[in-house]
Amino acid sequence: MSDTDSASSPDSVLVIETVTDTSQAAAIADVAAVTFPLACPPHSTPENIAAHIGQQLSTARFVEHIEDPVKQVLVIRDGADGPIIGYSLLIHEVPTIDDVRAAVLAASGGPKAMSNGAVTEISKMYILPHHHAAHNAQKPAHALMTAAIHAAAAHGSSYAWLGVHSGNQRAQKFYAKMGFTRIGTKTFDMNGAIEHDFVLGREVS
Template sequence: MTSSIRKAAADDAGALAELAAVTFPLACPPSASPDDIAAHLANKLSERHFREYLADPDTTILVIDGAGGLRGYSLLVNRPAVDPDVVSALGILPSVELSKCYVHPEHHGLGAAAELMQASLHAAAETGGRGIWLGVNSQNARAIRFYEKSGFRKVGTKSFSLGSTVEHDFVLERALP
């Protein structure tokens, strides 16, 4: 299968929302309720929200474009963190947030995530950032291993609202190339 990584365009918003509906639940802890996951998808990852992200000059969305549609995406936010827990944890400034990094489950284990990560690190470095950070659910061992293999290290914790519940994330950071 041939795929390429490119910057998302405005007409990708619907496909991004469909991909998020498949990939976001996989990152949630087993205790997350379907109602809370659905609320998050509706309130943060809908087609309308992706249109807003794509129109935001401080946001970059990269997509893996493969046969049959989008196979993964990352969302970078190039503005200072505002969460006090994140602000106090970060040691490399200025820092870009890797807000989202997901690959369709049919492409797990095939190197697509590593390619998307490398493209995301390059895109973040192009914005002038010295560091990059992300929040990952503390129970998502697979994602934590991937991020650590990608050069990130735990620097703190933060809370994350998922519908009606509060989840706990690790804050991970690394220097940009």
Template sequence: MTQTVIRPARPDDAPALSRLGRATFIETFVEGFAIPYPPQDLEPFLQAAFGLETTAARLADPAEGWWVAEMDEAVVAFATTGPNALPHPDARPTQAELKRLYVAKSAQGLGLGTKLLAVALEWMAANGDGPEWIGVWSGNLKAQKLYAAYGFEKAGEYAYAVGDWRDHEFILRREPRPV
């Protein structure tokens, strides 16, 4: 029987999170959405975003919240939140942002993303002082639909850098909810 656990991430999760972040980005954006990132842009981005040292440092940052979903003791999904850094004129770093919500391809369709989102939104409500924010790739309609179901609305657009490549991203916002 498969056991699924949602729990706060620990420092010793850094290697698994680093691997999962890199693999899920490739599965989703390179293989799934077929974004033709040039290798000279993709590889440095993956190292900067999901390298072990970066992941360990972010896990240790008390301003960020991290959660993992485990199946049979293997990390198969994660969510991370923190101070808002999206480039919107109304956005402030004292407001909360969902930084990433990644589910391995092998674990999709099991409700893990929704469970992690619920935990992340609780953290955002408790740790932000205004609207809650999410950046999402403009072509990821499934994610946009999920976030809309939780009250997020499009508030803007921006160019997300993957090296010199720029992804067209939407900025989503929702008004704070009571904790």
């Protein structure tokens, strides 16, 4: 995948690109601050949500992601020079969590798929709420996920995985439509509050 790819047909104004310029980090962080709370379970406290945003979704954190050679930040724009309406964070390395690594190993067909970091985590995948509807017959979330899968393949990965909160049925349905199946579970620490995620995975072709 090139640094800038059309998200759909030539008449679409949706554009997806890999971010290499750290000056875009602030705009991505702004989108993250809006979208993350919408995916949190109802029992999440405002204090825990705010703390997570400050610790994990700050401008400085996205600068680190953009500069990290193992990570890849994708953004989707409304027009070639338009505003960022969503983003995805990919991590091109073998899972570091034991339970996740075991689940991916079992689901991906053995150690060969895990060699040389040939696994990609789709760590984050968010679209601003008022942009979820189809745009010129192309849904932004589908376009961004498709680009993420293509990016994983371009990196040499044969398998992709992600975590989704066990109570987020809407997200689970979306991921199922995109070819993901449940392969395990993991926990998620949000400022001291332990949440439970399903681990989903799919082959990358």
